[in-house]
Amino acid sequence: MLYNEPSPLEIKVLSRRFGLPNSDSIETYLETDGYKAFKKALGMKPEEIIEELKISNLRGRGGAGFPTGMKWSFVPRTSPKPKYVIVNADESEPGTCKDRVLIENDPHQLIEGMLIAGLAVDAHAGYIYVRGEYRYLIEILDKAIAEAYGRGYLGKNLQGSNFSFDAYTHTGAGAYECGEESALLESLEGKRGIPRIRPPFPAVVGAFQCPTVLNNVETFCAVPPIIRDGGAAFAALGIPKAGGTKLTCLTGHVNKPGVYELPLGFPVDKMINEVGGGMRNGKKLKAFIPGGSSCPVLTAAECEGLTMDYDAMAKKKSMLGSGGVVIMDEDTCMVKAALRIMRFYAHESCGWCIPCREGTAWLRKILQRFHDGFGQRDDIVLIGDLAKNMLGRTFCPLGDAAALPTISIVEKFRDEFEAHLAGKPCPYETAPQLVMA
Amino acid sequence: MTFSPQLEAKFAKLLTIYPPGRQRSALIPMLLYAQDEVGSVTPEVIEEIARRLEIQPLQVEEVLSYYSMLHRKPLGKHHVQICTNISCLLTGGEELWKHACQKLGIGHKEVTPDGRISLEEVECIGACSWAPAIQVNYDFYHKITPRTLDQILDSLKSSQ
Numbered sequence: 001m002l003y004n005e006p007s008p009l010e011i012k013v014l015s016r017r018f019g020l021p022n023s024d025s026i027e028t029y030l031e032t033d034g035y036k037a038f039k040k041a042l043g044m045k046p047e048e049i050i051e052e053l054k055i056s057n058l059r060g061r062g063g064a065g066f067p068t069g070m071k072w073s074f075v076p077r078t079s080p081k082p083k084y085v086i087v088n089a090d091e092s093e094p095g096t097c098k099d100r101v102l103i104e105n106d107p108h109q110l111i112e113g114m115l116i117a118g119l120a121v122d123a124h125a126g127y128i129y130v131r132g133e134y135r136y137l138i139e140i141l142d143k144a145i146a147e148a149y150g151r152g153y154l155g156k157n158l159q160g161s162n163f164s165f166d167a168y169t170h171t172g173a174g175a176y177e178c179g180e181e182s183a184l185l186e187s188l189e190g191k192r193g194i195p196r197i198r199p200p201f202p203a204v205v206g207a208f209q210c211p212t213v214l215n216n217v218e219t220f221c222a223v224p225p226i227i228r229d230g231g232a233a234f235a236a237l238g239i240p241k242a243g244g245t246k247l248t249c250l251t252g253h254v255n256k257p258g259v260y261e262l263p264l265g266f267p268v269d270k271m272i273n274e275v276g277g278g279m280r281n282g283k284k285l286k287a288f289i290p291g292g293s294s295c296p297v298l299t300a301a302e303c304e305g306l307t308m309d310y311d312a313m314a315k316k317k318s319m320l321g322s323g324g325v326v327i328m329d330e331d332t333c334m335v336k337a338a339l340r341i342m343r344f345y346a347h348e349s350c351g352w353c354i355p356c357r358e359g360t361a362w363l364r365k366i367l368q369r370f371h372d373g374f375g376q377r378d379d380i381v382l383i384g385d386l387a388k389n390m391l392g393r394t395f396c397p398l399g400d401a402a403a404l405p406t407i408s409i410v411e412k413f414r415d416e417f418e419a420h421l422a423g424k425p426c427p428y429e430t431a432p433q434l435v436m437a
Numbered sequence: 438m439t440f441s442p443q444l445e446a447k448f449a450k451l452l453t454i455y456p457p458g459r460q461r462s463a464l465i466p467m468l469l470y471a472q473d474e475v476g477s478v479t480p481e482v483i484e485e486i487a488r489r490l491e492i493q494p495l496q497v498e499e500v501l502s503y504y505s506m507l508h509r510k511p512l513g514k515h516h517v518q519i520c521t522n523i524s525c526l527l528t529g530g531e532e533l534w535k536h537a538c539q540k541l542g543i544g545h546k547e548v549t550p551d552g553r554i555s556l557e558e559v560e561c562i563g564a565c566s567w568a569p570a571i572q573v574n575y576d577f578y579h580k581i582t583p584r585t586l587d588q589i590l591d592s593l594k595s596s597q
Binding site: 209 | 453459461462463464466469470490499503504505507522523524526562563564566567572575576577
């Protein structure tokens with residue numbers, strides 16, 4: 001099912017089956033080149049599969065943007081231990097809702113990506129870790145898995161080869177932290193989702209202490225088109241060093257929010273004004289989060305001439321992240337935005353690393369106090385100092401994810417903090433956000 | 438304690454899908470599925486699952502306390518979860534939250550006196566492009582307005 005109209009500016013590679021009748025069925029999948037890439041991969045050497053991924057310039061779509069071919073090449077194929085393929089479907093980054101539509105509309109594409117990963121690293125089992133709230137996706141995936149077993153795309157001696165592979169779903173139970181790869185692996189083992197110390201990295205010591213390929217849903221979904229049509233064709237859709245398309249979730253103050261598949265390097269202004277139908281109610285853009293609430297916030301001025309890709313965002317000291325674009329108009333209170341983001345991280349911090357556990361809790365309290373009109377001038381500096389002291393001092397990126405947007409907001413929108421100083425009511429409280437009624 | 442045949446079948450399958458000696462992996466799915474049937478993770482559920490997985494009840498409790506969807510007290514028959522995270526906040530999630538609290542006369546993680554409806558202000562549920570969004574148990578409702586929220590709450594009040 002589709003929740004928004006597609007845009008004519010999209011380049012549909014991963015989403016090409018979206019909207020087809022019964023797009024989640026194996027019949028539809030097979031009629032539209034489904035499992036062709038897997039059959040092709042059965043005749044390829046593992047190194048050739050990985051090489052094709054390297055040529056495609058595919059980078060991890062979960063947020064970190066690590067080159068996928070390189071990640072897979074770190075798995076020791078010849079290790080006597082079993083190897084595993086793990087799909088991260090714990091989509092929880094605020095602003096992000098793309099893995100959901102990928103699974104809902106085309107679950108077989110994900111399964112095919114897992115199979116090819118299995119061939120590349122000699123793995124024979126894979127688990128799809130789905131966030132607990134996405135229960136209906138587990139039902140869709142279980143149905144797709146059963147169909148694949150029935151047609152010889154899962155199980156033993158697949159399509160007459162000597163390759164066997166089993167796939168399973170596994171539900172989470174509500175924890176943002178479990179989207180972090182090592183915490184996910186702990187959770188998969190039936191424990192609290194606390195990150196592991198690295199090295200060793202999951203490629204070598206991952207699921208059940210065995211070598212593991214672990215990627216985001218969208219990353220696995222990009223693999224079948226890459227193997228089917230060649231890495232070069234995928235690379236050509238994007239820009240140098242970042243191949244292909246990215247599912248982009250437009251959210252916030254635009255006329256046509258939705259999930260759209262856009263080539264990497266797509267201009268931000270075109271994305272807001274043409275794909276997204278422009279700013280809601282003709283308001284002006286104030287702030288822009290490129291890829292989920294963990295990314296440093298950009299101002300409208302910084303968005304001029306900006307493109308949606310890893311390196312362009314890095315130049316602006318932000319990140320492409322997960323594709324969860326948050327668009328905020330001129331009536332948005334940035335103190336409130338910072339507070340809401342911090343409330344989230346304080347709630348989700350697993351509590352293992354003190355800078356994150358204490359830092360997020362104190363920042364939440366200070367920002368709350370500020371927004372309630374009891375802030376003091378020194379607090380503005382204190383917020384920045386506290387956040388900077390979290391950076392790089394935690395075992396997983398959650399600490400940085402909480403600190404980075406906070407630092408960017410307090411630095412770029414300092415005047416709004418000044419406007420909230422003791423005794424002054426929030427200047428934006430009079431502007432209700434709800435205009436959809 | 439005994440569970441329904443459907444749940445027992447689910448548990449039996451879960452115990453086969455992880456590598457040998459790794460049956461503890463089934464813990465979190467078992468807790469969530471048991472909660473769906475029993476209504477909450479009761480001391481009996483903890484004991485039973487610990488026994489089946491050959492771990493200590495305390496090991497179940499430490500996991501239980503970590504995951505936000507697992508709870509020891511029963512919630513309402515219809516658990517209404519309203520997202521107020523950033524994308525929903527920008528489109529009115531906070532107003533929806535206040536509206537629901539006022540209408541039902543309950544707050545965060547509270548249950549109406551008849552036990553029918555409970556409320557929770559939740560973190561991002563992955564419906565950001567169709568915000569503001571809510572979930573009732575596992576069902577998603579998108580692009581909610583105070584009027585459509587009223588309709589949903591009224592239908593929950595009167596449904597069986």
